[in-house]
Amino acid sequence: MLTEKVEQMMEWSSRRSVIRMNGDKFRRFVKAPPRNYSVIVMFTALQPQRQCSVCRQANEEYQVLANSWRYSSAFSNKLFFTVVDYDEGADVFQQLNMNSAPTFMHFPAKGKPKRADTFDLQRIGFASEQLAKWIADRTDVQIRVFRPPNYSGTIALALLVSLVGGLLYLRRNNLEFIYNKTGWAMAALCVVFAMTSGQMWNHIRGPPYAHKNPQNGQVSYIHGSSQAQFVAESHIILLLNAAITMGMVLLNEAATSKGDVGKRRIICLVGLGLVVFFFSFLLSIFRSKYHGYPYSFLIK
Numbered sequence: 001m002l003t004e005k006v007e008q009m010m011e012w013s014s015r016r017s018v019i020r021m022n023g024d025k026f027r028r029f030v031k032a033p034p035r036n037y038s039v040i041v042m043f044t045a046l047q048p049q050r051q052c053s054v055c056r057q058a059n060e061e062y063q064v065l066a067n068s069w070r071y072s073s074a075f076s077n078k079l080f081f082t083v084v085d086y087d088e089g090a091d092v093f094q095q096l097n098m099n100s101a102p103t104f105m106h107f108p109a110k111g112k113p114k115r116a117d118t119f120d121l122q123r124i125g126f127a128s129e130q131l132a133k134w135i136a137d138r139t140d141v142q143i144r145v146f147r148p149p150n151y152s153g154t155i156a157l158a159l160l161v162s163l164v165g166g167l168l169y170l171r172r173n174n175l176e177f178i179y180n181k182t183g184w185a186m187a188a189l190c191v192v193f194a195m196t197s198g199q200m201w202n203h204i205r206g207p208p209y210a211h212k213n214p215q216n217g218q219v220s221y222i223h224g225s226s227q228a229q230f231v232a233e234s235h236i237i238l239l240l241n242a243a244i245t246m247g248m249v250l251l252n253e254a255a256t257s258k259g260d261v262g263k264r265r266i267i268c269l270v271g272l273g274l275v276v277f278f279f280s281f282l283l284s285i286f287r288s289k290y291h292g293y294p295y296s297f298l299i300k
Contacts, residue, residue, distance in 0.1 A: 002034040006036070006037065008029070009080050013081075017066035017070040018042075018062065019082040020085070020088070022084075023088075026041075026092050030082065031107070038078060038141075039082055039106075040079065042058070042081075042082070043098055043104075044058065044084070044086070044101045044103075050086065054210070054211070054212075057208065058121075059102070062104075062128075064145065065128040065132055065143065074141075079139055079141050102121065103121070104118070104121065104131065106135070106138045122211075128145045193238045196237075199234055201229065210230050210231075223289065240281055241282075243274055243278040247271040247276075251271040251272060280297045280298035283297055283299070
């Protein structure tokens with residue numbers, strides 16, 4: 001019986017790197033003994049009506065990892081990658097008391113899964129490299145991730161260089177705009193906003209854009225822990241920092257300009273309002289992530 005199970009899993013793997021399973025296949029090839037192979041299972045909800053964008057993003061990374069294992073020289077029958085979609089195996093979700101997707105679990109060759117056999121997606125993200133590291137810790141199987149070539153970055157860089165080169169050529173007789181301090185200041189601020197909002201963390205960890213509660217459908221854009229964040233969260237922080245900076249610029253303009261007093265007073269009030277309101281909003285987000293932080297301002 002064990003030989004038949006291994007041969008069947010190998011046959012499915014030869015057709016597709018990630019084996020799709022329903023409830024019956026899951027119980028027979030993953031849960032039921034005997035089994036001398038480990039199984040990585042992604043529990044997901046990929047059907048369009050589920051509207052799980054995170055599931056689709058995680059599935060792409062999972063496919064990259066499974067293909068890297070399937071076409072590597074170290075490929076063997078010690079490890080298989082499978083997926084259980086909610087619409088094809090709702091009974092499996094109920095059996096495991098699972099109420100969120102996507103979820104990655106490791107089912108060892110012997111014994112039952114432990115707590116560490118569930119991948120901490122919220123804290124680590126679902127990048128293929130992070131999944132490969134987790135699998136190595138649980139199975140001692142080393143997977144080197146090979147990503148398909150992506151030339152979009154190269155093409156975008158080439159277009160940008162061409163655009164800048166063309167602009168400089170057209171304005172070759174008048175290059176005073178290069179010395180525009182305001183333009184360089186705006187460019188520097190954009191870089192600062194991107195770096196301080198957590199964009200680099202998103203690039204390294206690959207977190208989901210947001211989280212949708214499958215029970216009530218509520219979407220969370222702010223992660224409740226200080227150890228992780230969503231992509232939407234970094235966008236929100238970027239906009240808040242930009243609004244606060246705009247307020248500071250207006251306050252400085254009102255203090256240093258020599259225009260009409262009434263106009264300067266309006267600019268001052270607008271700038272002060274931007275700083276006070278959006279800094280209060282930023283502080284409230286900080287409180288929601290760092291539980292126990294005692295300070296707040298305007299917004300709880």
